[in-house]
Amino acid sequence: MATQEPSTTAQLTAHALDSALAPLAAALGDRLLTPAAAGFADTAAVFVGGPTRTPAAVARVRTADEVATALAVARETGLPLAVRSGGHHQARHGLVDGGLVLDLRLMDGVDIDPAAGVGHAGGGVLAGAYTAAAGAHGLATGFGDTATVGVGGITLGGGIGYLSRRDGLTVDNLLGAEVVLADGSVVEANAGENPDLYWALRGGGGNFGVVTRLDLRLRELGTVTGGMMMWAPAPATLATVLRTFAEGPDEFAGMVNVMVAPPVPMIPAELHGTPIIMALLCHSGTTAQADEALAPLRALGPVFDGVQELPYPAMFEGAGGPPPGGIGDARTGFLGQGAWAPDEAWAADVIAAISGAGGPAAVNIRAMGGAIGRVDPAATAFAHRDPAFMVTVGKFAPAVEALPAASEWVTAKAEELGFSGRGYVNFMGTATEQDVRNAYPEATLARLREVKRTYDPGNLFASNHNVTP
Ligand SMILES: Cc1cc2nc3c(=O)[nH]c(=O)nc-3n(C[C@H](O)[C@H](O)[C@H](O)COP(=O)(O)OP(=O)(O)OC[C@H]3O[C@@H](n4cnc5c(N)ncnc54)[C@H](O)[C@@H]3O)c2cc1C
Known part of the structure; x- marks a missing residue:
């Protein structure tokens, strides 16, 4: 199958673009949005903010046939194509400047x-x-x-x-x-x-x-034991939290963020603006098993403990997370193997990195292992089956102009903290050839x-x- 060299709206005249999009306009009606359409800006936005990318059109498809029609237009015109679902990829894959965005959000059955x-x-x-x-x-x-x-x-x-x-x-x-x-x-x-x-x-x-x-x-899966727990930032505390996850049962999982504490009531006022250790955790066994797994974490004296029994879907409600439109960059990688966990010296470096970030930043650490590691690396295209931990460092930028500095900072921290190299494709902030080699x-x-x-x-x-x- 031959595909033309990508063109952009700069190369297609307005008239040529209209006629190229005509089959799609006929199939989609007002579900084909061009920049002049009401609601275009909101439709063409993705979760992560950044430099302006204005698509030539967004096609809000509902069926496989409509997808095929949109693909034919992209193939025949050579317009660059982006496929967008939830729009959350850090590298903003769901937006293409001057091209056609295939928006799948109406395929929500x-x-x-x-x-x-x-x-x-x-x-x-x-x-x-x-x-x-x-x-x-x-x-x-x-x-x-x-x-x-x-x-x-x-x-x-x-x-x-x-x-x-x-x-x-x-x-x-x-x-x-x-x-x-x-x-x-x-x-x-x-x-x-x-x-x-x-x-x-x-x-x-x-x-x-x-x-x-x-x-x-x-x-x-009915109810789980889950929610948020936070501790003041001590290297020994962070190392124990990570070891507890690494050595815990398969039912016990979650992520740990080291980040600057926001001024919210659940965090003691004296910790606002300082690094804090925040875990979002979930135990999918019985409450007695969960209590046992959580005991070492509770023994560390959390400054906030919102962990409770709740229906599993409630884990996805009100979990917070960054607001949409934030500008920033992230680097991700893996550490260790098996039930290994980082030591206090590494934990101290993480806390120091966040203390010195000079703005909103976070190091996100997730224990892997368990069933992830029991799959043959050749069985799926996700092949990084052996790591003990996945680590991601992210930094927000107050404006697009500050993005290069944020990128430089996250690149440096990933190297200093020893997790640059192979990584998880869904958390990569950049999409270079080297990133592709790191992903696979x-x-x-x-x-x-x-x-x-x-x-x-x-x-x-x-x-x-x-x-x-
Ligand atoms: C706040 C936040 C929290 C996150 N938490 C987690 C987490 O806990 N665990 C985790 O693993 N990841 C997590 N991620 C990363 C997330 O998995 C990736 O960003 C993922 O790519 C988002 O998918 P999307 O459909 O929302 O994004 P999009 O940007 O719409 O899509 C991402 C890529 O997938 C392609 N794509 C999407 N849907 C389709 C489809 N139906 N057919 C063909 N191609 C498609 C797109 O073309 C694009 O290349 C998180 C991201 C954010 C921003």
């Missing part, structure tokens, strides 16, 4: 089939909506920790969250998918049909097609390229951590 133990999600469903629908049946599929993240993006990149140590990554629970390929054909990908595509979708991101339906394994070990990348040559030889799907054919 969720169908929970308790008898089959499978949940079906449209390509634009958000993690919180799916979790609430599954929770109504006492069932769950693990995603991350944030309701507004798209099921499409988190699943295609990996999916690390509250249930990963118990049930595996989200990719380990992806049973199949409906995919619209670059040539407009609609195929199924699962263990029996197009198994090479099915392998690539489980970690290879949006490189291979538009996923219009995801079939996800459901597990029984050599053998994985070679196999992804082979699959790319089969399903998208013209590299129509390039607004991502791009696997070139």
Whole structure:
């Protein structure tokens, strides 16, 4: 299949653009938005702010046929294409300057089939909506920790969250998918049909097609013990918190943020503006098992303990997180293997990094292990199965002009804290060729390229951590 060299609106005259978009306008009506349309700016925004990127048009598709029509327009005009689901990727993959954005958010159907133990999600469903629908049946599929993240993006990149140590990554629970390929054909990908595509979708991101339906394994889950706990910033405390997660049972998971304490009532006033250790945790076993796992954390004397028994979907409500539109950058990587945990010296360096950040910043640390590590690295395109911890450092910038300084800071801290190199594609703030090599070990990348040559030889799907054919 031949794809033209990407053009942009700068190269297409207004008249040529109108006629190029005509088939899409006929199919979508007012669901095709150009910059003059009311609501365009809001529709064309993604979660992470940054330098202005103005698409030529946003196509709010509802069906696989409409996706195919939009892909034909991109193919025939050479307009650069971005596929957008929840719009949360830090590298802002869901926005393309002068190109066509395929907005999947109206593909928001969720169908929970308790008898089959499978949940079906449209390509634009958000993690919180799916979790609430599954929770109504006492069932769950693990995603991350944030309701507004798209099921499409988190699943295609990996999916690390509250249930990963118990049930595996989200990719380990992806049973199949409906995919619209670059040539407009609609195929199924699962263990029996197009198994090479099915392998690539489980970690290879949006490189291979538009996923219009995801079939996800459901597990029984009613209430959990979870919520937020915070401690004053001492290296020994941070090291103990991390060791408790690393050595804890598979049912026990969460993330630890070292960040500057905001002036909120739940944090003692004397800690406002200083680094604080904040954990969002979840134990999916019995309350007695949870109490046992949490005992070492409670013995550290938290300054705030909001951990309680609650329905699993409530973990996704009011979890906070950064506000939309924030400008910043992040670097991510892995540390250690097995049940290893960082020592006090490393913990002290993390706290010192945040103390000296000179503005809003955070180091986010998640224990991996458990079921994540029991999967063969060759079984899915997410191949980083052995790390003990995933670490991400992020820094906000007050304005676009301050972004280069934030980028420089996060790059330096990732090196100083020893986790630069291989990393998780869904947390990468940049999308260079080196980032792609960091996301995928050599053998994985070679196999992804082979699959790319089969399903998208013209590299129509390039607004991502791009696997070139
Ligand atoms: C506040 C916040 C919290 C987060 N928490 C977690 C967490 O706990 N665990 C975790 O693992 N990750 C987490 N993430 C990272 C998140 O998984 C990635 O940002 C993910 O890519 C977001 O998916 P999206 O659909 O929202 O984003 P988008 O930017 O819309 O999509 C990301 C990429 O996936 C592709 N894509 C998305 N949907 C489809 C589809 N249906 N078909 C084809 N391609 C598609 C897009 O083209 C794009 O390249 C978090 C991010 C944020 C901002």
